[in-house]
Amino acid sequence: MCLHKFGSELYANLQGECLLYARTQLSEINKEQDETENGTVLTATRQFWTQYTQQLAVIRCVFLYLDRTYVLQTANTPSLWAMGLAVVRQCLEDSGMAVRLARLIVQEIARERDGATVDRAMLRVLTQMLVDLNLYSQYLVPRLIEATREHYERESRRMVGRLVPVQPAGAQNQMDVPLYLDHVKRRLTEETDRTAQYLSASTKSTLLATAVGELIEKHTDHLLATSFDDMLAQDCVADLGNLYTLLESVARLDMLKRHWAGYIKRTGMALVQQPDLDVALVTELLALKQRLDNVLAQSFAGSESLAHALREAFEEFINARRNRPTQLIAKFVDQCMRTGSRMAPDQALDALLDRVMVLFRFIQGKDMFEAFYKRDLAKRLLTNKSASKDAERAMLQRLKQECGAGFTNKLEGMFRDIEASEDLAGKFAGSASAAGIGSMSFHASILAHAFWPTYEPMDLVVPKAAEEAQNAFTEFYGETHQGRNLQWQPMLGTCLLKVEFDEGPKELALSVVQGTVLCLFGEADELSYTEIQQNTSLDDATLQRTLQSLACGKTRVLTKEPKGKNVDSTDRFIFNKAFSSPQARIKISQIQTKGAEKETKDTEERVQFDRMYKVDAAIVRIMKARRTLSYTDLLTEIMAQLKFNASATELKKRIDSLLEREFLERDDNDQSVYKYVA
Amino acid sequence: MAQTPNQRPFGSASSLVSLCNIFIMKVKIKDWKAVAGWRWDVPDDDVCGICRAPFDACCPSCKIPGDDCPLIWGECTHVFHMHCLLKWLGTESSQQQCPMDRRPWVTAS
Incomplete structure (x- = not known):
């Protein structure tokens, strides 16, 4: 027939037949009013479509020649397959069934969302039909999105309105934010699953965006405001991770950042502003930092901008109370470095100090830190309290890296002075000048003024033996270092005295001032306050403090007459012969508070x-x-x-x-x- | 602190003291760790004649006073930062003289 130029007629006839068939079949289906579950409309449509496509394939085979010659050669004539689809498309559109089908599909999806089981295979065929007929994006998608929006709007409003404060894990019987987030996550998986199972893949992003938009974006403020702090406080790492991913998908990380910074500032400020917490402040801050770092790494994917917010927040609150935190950090380092510190075992010390350095970085007044650190370092070096030279050097190295060589110059100078003093002490012990000082061992630390903290000079007449030793040393020093004057600093020195009590000899480790006072009792059993003052030329405050440490402290090598806690200028002091102690060597610490x-x-x-x-x-x-x-x-x-x-x-x-x-x-x-x- | 060893004001207690000394020494110093700071042996607030900076501070080319920036004494009794003086002696016009009195510079030993 094609050879005889009947191609055009044949094509038109075929088209007419198809149209007639499709129209009758579909209007038959359309008459069905039952729209309830497993609606017959949908099933019938599916059946029709399967049959129709099969038949269309047969037709195409039969009329293959027509398809290959007439159709190909004539412009504006779609292939038989396309013509067949176009016919159905036209029928569906004309009869309004396209709208109805879309509505019914959306209704099925809504049922599934509410927990019912639906015929997914059927839905897949139907949506595929709509896609093939080019009706999918026009009829189904807008309705589907609208329905999704409404569904989740209702759901989120209902759930968010009933959210309870964050409950500890395991005790959840009402929905709190972590549970809600879990729920949202589950919903999103369901939707993803849905698109994979029976919707076109092109719908996925829009669908998910709509859902998450309703569930999360519109409630971001509320969710964050009510529960974010609690979640952080309770360290809900996994839930915070959910929150982060969800907020990231709706581009609301800026709000998360704001709440994050707010939380850090509030928590930090609360720690810093509590004067009674001072002792533990650094430990607390370190713990806080570690906790937040953990959350940042585990929940927030190490986000650069959140890390920045963390740093900024720390910097803000740590500097809020002027210099106090700075001093406490310096003190904390001091405690770590002291002998017998229980802060950390040796191997953990490095790591601990590294973490302290992180806090140090936030401090604005680095010079303040230097001053306090220097003061403590001086004490450690002079009283030989430093736990490890290596640790000291490592700490210095850290400071140097952080603030440059100018910052640590003086601190390094202090180490040099101490080392030089060791050398000098060795040389002095072997020199002729040392011969005159008897059995007592003498050691002098010689400090360059520029490196060390400034100490106020103090008047003290030291015991004769010590004085002779000092003079001998001065002479010795003058021989090797010309043009220098030595100025003794009694308040920094320490001494070891051997004292005979009834119980036996004891060694007392004392400060030079304490030692000087006690030495007076080597020659007298009882002395009045004034006598002591005359013989030592100490000022009142220092003398009172010293006597208090000797006569009123835990270790009473002197007794005071009359008894009492405070020292008066009319008191008398008596050598306590009866003093006893299980230890052979006793350290009497100075009274520190006021000083x-x-x-x-x-x-x-x-x-x-x-x-x-x-x-x-x-x-x-x-x-x-x-x-x-x-x-x-x-x-x-x-x-x-x-x-x-x-x-x-x-x-x-x-x-x-x-x-x-x-x-x-x-x-x-x-x-x-x-x-x-x- | 300047110490004057022979002027110890022991006063009234001394007679008692001598009596007690007959018995064993109750208190004996075993170890004495003293601390001293050093300063250049120059009058307070004196300044270097070349750089006009105090001797307690360092010369302009140094950052930290102390061992690394020593002083130098001439036989003419004039004192300078060693760095300052060496720089001066290194110039042509110095003719190896002390900048204060134009006598040939001889470092005191």
């Missing part, structure tokens, strides 16, 4: 003083380079140069002082502009 407080204050003041010079230097440096500068510009420049926080008022004072000293002058025309005076 330590004062020391802390002094150190702080000294740092402030140093800062003043640094500010002056910075101002002069800037003004020398810029010649004229307005007040505000000058302030910004100074702030940029200084490594510590200085308030504008403090800076203003320094500028005023420089004006007074005529380093600067005000501009004649504009009072807010300064000029450098060469």
Whole structure:
């Protein structure tokens, strides 16, 4: 027939037949009103479609010649297969059945979401049909998305409204946020599964986005505000991981970051602002840091921006209480480095100090740390309390890496001084000058002023034997180091005394001041306060403290008359012959409290003083380079140069002082502009 | 602290002391660890004639005073930071003289 040019007619006839068949079949199905479960409409449609496609395939085979010649050669004539599909498509659209089918499919999906079992195979055939007929994206997708949106909107509203505060794991009987997140995760898996099973893959991203949008995005604020802190506090690593992934998928990480930073700041601030927590503050901070690092790595995939927020938050709260945390960190390191510290076993010490360095990095006033660290280091070195030289050096190396060689220069100088003093002590012991000092062993640490903390000189008349030794040493030192004067620092020295009690000889480890006072009792059994003071020329505060440690402390080698806790200038002191102790060597510690407080204050003041010079230097440096500068510009420049926080008022004072000293002058025309005076 | 060994104000207790000394020494020093700081033996607040910085501080080319930036004494009794003086002696115009009194520089031993 094709050869005789009937191709066109034949094609038209075929088309007509198909249309007629499809229309009758479909309208038959469409009459069915039963739309309930396992609706016959859907089943029938499926049946029709399977049959129809089979028949269409047969037709194509029979009319193969037509398909290959006439159809191919004529423009605007779709192949037989395409024509067959187009016919059905037209029928479905014309009769409104496309809409109905889409509605019914969505209804089935809704039933499945509510937990019913549906015929997934049937749904797969039907959606595939819609895809083949090009009806899928036009009819099904918008309805499906809309239905999904509504479904999850309802569901999330219902669930979120009933969320309870975070409960400890295992005790959950009501839905809290972690459970809700689990639920959401399950829902999303279901939806993914659905697209894989019977929806077109192209729908997946839109569908998931709609679901997660309703379940999470719209409630982000609420979820985070109510439970994020608790989840962090309870260390729900897995749940936080869920939260992170979900929020990442809706691009709400900025909110997570905000709450994250907020939590860290609040928690940290609470720790830092509690004065009674001071002792444990560093340990607490380290624990907090470790916990948060863990969450960051495990739950938040080590996110760069969250890590940054963590650092910023730490920096903010750690510097909130001025210098106190700085001092505590320095002190913590000191405790770690001391002999007999129970902070950490040797092998863990390195790791612990590494973690402390992380806190150190957050501190703004590094000079304050240096001052306190230096003071403690000095004490460790002079009293030989340092647990390990290697650990000390490793710590120094860390500081050097962090702040540069300038920062540790002086600290290194201190080590050098101590080593040089050891050498010197060895040489002195073998020298002729040492011959005169008898059986007592003598050791002097010689310090260069620039490296060490400044110590206030103290008047003390040391025992004769010690004094002779000191003089001998001075002479010896003068021979090898010309042009230098030695100034003895009694408050830093220590001594070991052998004291005869009734029970037998005891060795007492004392400070030089304590030792000097006790030596007086080698020649007398009873002395009055005034006598002691005359013979030692100590000031009242020091003497009272010293006597208190000897007569009122735990180890009472002296007895006081009249008895009592405090030392008065009218008291008398008697050598306590009856003193007994199971130990052969006893250490009597000095009474620290007042001294330590004062020391802390002094150190702080000294740092402030140093800062003043640094500010002056910075101002002069800037003004020398810029010649004229307005007040505000000058302030910004100074702030940029200084490594510590200085308030504008403090800076203003320094500028005023420089004006007074005529380093600067005000501009004649504009009072807010300064000029450098060469 | 300057110590004057022979002026110890033992006063009233001394007679008692001598009596007690007949018996064994109750308290004996076994070990004495003293600490001292050193300073250059120059008057306080004195400055180097070349760089005008205090002797307690270092010369302009050093950062830290102490062992690394020593002083040097001339036979003419003038003192300078060693670095300052060496730099001066290294210049042509110095003619190896002390910058203070123009006498030939001889380092005191």
